[in-house]
Amino acid sequence: xxxxxIKELSAxxxxxxxxxxxxxxxxDYLLDSVDSFLITFTDGFKAILKTECSKSHLLKNNFDxxxxxxxAFNILNNKPTLKIKIPDLYYFDDSKTSYSKKYLFTExxxxxxxxxxxxxxxxxxxxxxxxxxxKVVKKxxxxxxxxxxxxxxxxxxxxxxxxxxFFLLNNVISDAGNKNVDLSIPSAELNALLEKDRKCFECSTxxxxxxxxxxxxxxxxxxxxxxSIINWENAVFGDPLMEVRFRLQxxxxxxxxxxxxxxxxxxxxxxxLWYDIIYYxxxxxxxxxxxxxxxxYENAKKLIQQCMMMLQFTF
Numbered sequence: 001x002x003x004x005x006i007k008e009l010s011a012x013x014x015x016x017x018x019x020x021x022x023x024x025x026x027x028d029y030l031l032d033s034v035d036s037f038l039i040t041f042t043d044g045f046k047a048i049l050k051t052e053c054s055k056s057h058l059l060k061n062n063f064d065x066x067x068x069x070x071x072a073f074n075i076l077n078n079k080p081t082l083k084i085k086i087p088d089l090y091y092f093d094d095s096k097t098s099y100s101k102k103y104l105f106t107e108x109x110x111x112x113x114x115x116x117x118x119x120x121x122x123x124x125x126x127x128x129x130x131x132x133x134x135k136v137v138k139k140x141x142x143x144x145x146x147x148x149x150x151x152x153x154x155x156x157x158x159x160x161x162x163x164x165x166f167f168l169l170n171n172v173i174s175d176a177g178n179k180n181v182d183l184s185i186p187s188a189e190l191n192a193l194l195e196k197d198r199k200c201f202e203c204s205t206x207x208x209x210x211x212x213x214x215x216x217x218x219x220x221x222x223x224x225x226x227x228s229i230i231n232w233e234n235a236v237f238g239d240p241l242m243e244v245r246f247r248l249q250x251x252x253x254x255x256x257x258x259x260x261x262x263x264x265x266x267x268x269x270x271x272x273l274w275y276d277i278i279y280y281x282x283x284x285x286x287x288x289x290x291x292x293x294x295x296x297y298e299n300a301k302k303l304i305q306q307c308m309m310m311l312q313f314t315f
Contacts, residue, residue, distance in 0.1 A: 001035065001051065005099065009049065010039055012098065013091035013105045017041040022049075033058055033065040034233055038108060046108040047090060050233075052101040059285065060171035061150065065233035066102040067094060068151045072232035073106075075143060075209060082139055085109070085228040109228060115216035125224055127254040132226050133214060134258025137243050143209040145237035161239055162201035165274060169194060172281045181288035183281055184301055185308065190277075193311060200270040207237040213244050241268065242275050248303050276307045 007019045018041060025036040037049040052058070052066055062068070076086045087107040094102045114129055121129075147157035148164035158164040173187045211218070212234040220228040236242070245255050256262040264272060283300035287293035 001037070006037065006039065006049065009093075009099060009103060010041075010047075010105075012093065014041065014045075014047070017043060017045060033062050039105075046110070048087070048106045048108050049103065050106070051099075051103040059175045059282065061168055061175075061282070062234050063150075064102075064152050066092075066104055068235055069106075069231075069233040070104060071151050072209070072235045076232075079143055081142070082136070084136060084226055087228065087230060109220055111220040111222055111227060113217045113230075114219040114221045114226075117221055118216060127252075128224060129219070129221060129226065130252045130254035131258035133219060133245060134255040134260070136226060136229065136258075137211075137214065137240055137245065138259050140210065141206075141208040141240050145207040145209075147237065148207045148239075149237050151235050151237065160201070161203065161205060162198050164238060165201060165271075165278070166191075166194060169274075169278050169281075172278060172285060175285045176281070176288075179285060179289055181285050183284055185304070193308075194274065197270050197274065197311075200267040203267060203271075205239050205241075208240055210236050210238045210240060210242050212236055212238075212242060215244060215250070239271065239275075241272055244279060246272060246275065247279050248276050248306070270311070273307045273311055277304055280304045280307070 001024075003019075003022065006022050010017070010019045019039060020042045021040040023038045023040075025038065033053055034050045035053055039047050039049050041047075050066060050069070058065070070089060070092050073086055073089045076082060087109070090105040090107065092102075092104040093099070096102065118126060147159055148161055149157045156167060158167065169190060170187075173183070173190065175181075176183045211229060211232060213231065214229060218229060218231045219226055220230060240259075245251055253262065280300040280303045284297050284304075287297040287300070
């Protein structure tokens with residue numbers, strides 16, 4: 001996006017202000033469904049601009065990231081008990097009349113994210129933030145939906161958790177086929193294994209709001225407190241165990257303690273493994289066609305193989 005386009009979009013959102021500078025944020029290789037910019041105006045005011053990436057980057061499980069984030073903000077702003085700051089939504093445009101993609105402007109907090117602060121933090125502070133991250137995930141369980149679903153997908157809503165997980169898995173398989181990415185496991189084998197675990201998804205879990213990528217770079221910390229959680233464009237109404245912080249190589253004991261559960265029963269363990277598989281299959285799809293991300297592709301492939309071994313070993 002060039003400076004002229006940024007000025008035109010900014011003028012629609014803030015007609016009384018003039019853009020003086022902008023900076024594009026580096027993409028997260030797992031969150032390449034949006035382009036994000038820090039916009040600075042001549043009066044010192046700053047805002048975040050987010051636009052859709054090209055359609056070739058959008059996956060079926062995240063097909064409308066800009067509207068998803070807007071809907072997440074609408075939901076969260078009606079939940080003051082969450083006790084974290086939700087960015088104000090300044091402007092949203094999905095008309096595609098003046099610009100070919102959906103976009104929005106949100107509040108900019110001017111805080112370093114948790115990932116950037118971690119190297120200078122003492123171990124006790126890191127554990128405290130991880131603990132509080134787990135508590136946020138637990139608190140989100142109070143935000144319920146009648147159905148399991150992607151946040152803005154009205155066509156696919158599920159009363160049974162298994163059906164939603166089957167839907168998510170096969171969306172990833174379909175994306176891999178469309179992008180010619182080798183997932184190394186035949187889709188028939190994956191679906192047959194999932195079917196064997198159908199009863200593990202028969203549980204009392206209600207569809208609740210899940211950020212789905214509450215990693216350190218999406219957590220803003222101020223004075224050793226979680227100030228805000230940002231980047232909600234992947235949010236779903238699902239099983240809280242779908243949250244990425246439960247994934248292999250992602251969780252910490254402090255996070256689990258904050259969530260209030262450090263041990264999991266048989267059904268929960270099986271579900272965690274399936275969420276691992278779907279997550280790392282998605283990594284393979286996003287990284288498989290890029291030479292610069294091959295290391296992430298290969299690492300995800302190894303983790304999936306580990307999960308598959310664990311699934312088959314316990315049958």
